[in-house]
Every structure is written in C-alpha cells, then in structure tokens.
Amino acid sequence: MLLRVLEDGTYYRVGEASERRADVRLIAATSRDLPELAMRNQFRTDLYFRMRGVVLRLPPLRERNDRSELAGVLLQRIARQRGLLKPMGLSRGALAWIEKHEWPGNVRELRSALDYAVVLAGDAPRVELWHLPIEETTPSSGPGDLRVRAERAAVVRALSEGRGNLSDAARSLGVARSTLYRMLERHGLRPPEEPAEA
Numbered sequence: 001m002l003l004r005v006l007e008d009g010t011y012y013r014v015g016e017a018s019e020r021r022a023d024v025r026l027i028a029a030t031s032r033d034l035p036e037l038a039m040r041n042q043f044r045t046d047l048y049f050r051m052r053g054v055v056l057r058l059p060p061l062r063e064r065n066d067r068s069e070l071a072g073v074l075l076q077r078i079a080r081q082r083g084l085l086k087p088m089g090l091s092r093g094a095l096a097w098i099e100k101h102e103w104p105g106n107v108r109e110l111r112s113a114l115d116y117a118v119v120l121a122g123d124a125p126r127v128e129l130w131h132l133p134i135e136e137t138t139p140s141s142g143p144g145d146l147r148v149r150a151e152r153a154a155v156v157r158a159l160s161e162g163r164g165n166l167s168d169a170a171r172s173l174g175v176a177r178s179t180l181y182r183m184l185e186r187h188g189l190r191p192p193e194e195p196a197e198a
Contacts, residue, residue, distance in 0.1 A: 026051060060106055068099060071114060130156050159189075
C-alpha cells in the first residue's frame with residue numbers, strides 16, 4: 001500500500017471501497033547505506049527506488065569547512081535558550097580547537113561542548129579554550145606521554161577554575177606566572193586575552 005501511495009498517490013481508507021488521492025512529498029533521512037542494503041536484500045529495492053529522488057549527503061562534522069560558523073550559530077542559540085542578555089563570542093584558542101577536533105559525535109557533540117562552555121563561562125563575554133570540555137583521547141605510549149597529558153589537563157582545569165585569571169591559575173598550580181606561560185606554550189594553549197582598557 002505504501003508503494004502504491006509513493007507511485008501514484010492513491011490509497012483506500014480502511015473499510016472504504018472508494019479510492020482517495022494524496023498529494024505528498026516524502027522526505028527521509030538515514031545514516032545507513034541504502035543502496036548497499038538493497039543490493040544485499042536487506043532493504044526492499046522497489047521501496048528504495050520509489051523513495052530515491054534528490055539525494056543530499058550531509059558530511060560528518062570533521063569533513064565540514066564551516067565548523068567555526070556553525071559553532072557561532074549554535075553558541076548564540078544556546079545563549080538565548082539560557083536567557084543570556086549579551087551575545088557571546090569564541091576566542092581564537094576556542095575556535096582553533098573546534099577546527100582541529102575530530103568530532104566523532106558530530107553536531108550533537110559540538111552542541112554539547114558549547115553548552116558546557118556557556119555554563120562554565122558564566123558572565124564572560126566569550127568562550128575561552130579552558131571553558132570547553134577538552135579530553136585527551138589519544139592513548140599514551142609511555143609514562144612520559146602520561147605526564148604531559150596530566151600536566152596539560154591540570155593547566156586547563158586551573159584556568160577553568162580561575163575563570164581565565166592567570167595569577168589565580170598559577171597560584172592553584174603552585175607555579176610562578178612565568179612558568180605558567182611556558183606551560184601554556186608547551187601545550188599549545190593560548191593565554192587568555194587581557195580585557196581592553198577603557
């Protein structure tokens with residue numbers, strides 16, 4: 001019956017003898033490879049060919065070149081949903097991380113990361129790198145790698161807890177400010193931008 005509706009738009013209501021007509025357009029989305037499934041007889045080929053019209057392929061987030069723009073749009077939507085009065089921006093460090101991250105969870109993962117960052121940023125005018133839930137996913141190959149990853153995580157956590165204040169972060173880590181700058185450089189982290197003077 002579904003095939004007939006898709007073919008010519010005609011159908012019968014249950015219990016009726018008179019034919020009815022529907023003018024519909026079918027829009028379907030899937031993450032499955034339907035041509036492959038149809039070839040293996042795991043999806044009806046007649047249904048596949050009736051459904052197949054204009055096919056749009058949405059690439060995974062890691063293959064898209066508009067990640068920064070998408071992040072900006074999502075960030076403003078999240079800020080509005082949370083009732084923030086001022087629009088938020090993304091720092092250069094945050095944008096750089098968004099561009100290089102693999103995003104295995106696609107747009108849902110990006111939205112979740114930005115939602116987390118907005119909560120952590122509080123009243124800050126922009127999301128900084130340390131507001132984002134950066135997790136090291138590369139397996140370590142030895143004790144040296146583990147130490148480097150632990151140090152980086154500690155720096156990110158200290159910056160997050162200190163809300164970007166370098167003096168507070170250095171004090172939390174028990175190091176001098178100059179040492180913190182070297183740690184930031186060693187781990188490819190950008191120091192927070194100083195607020196503009198009035």
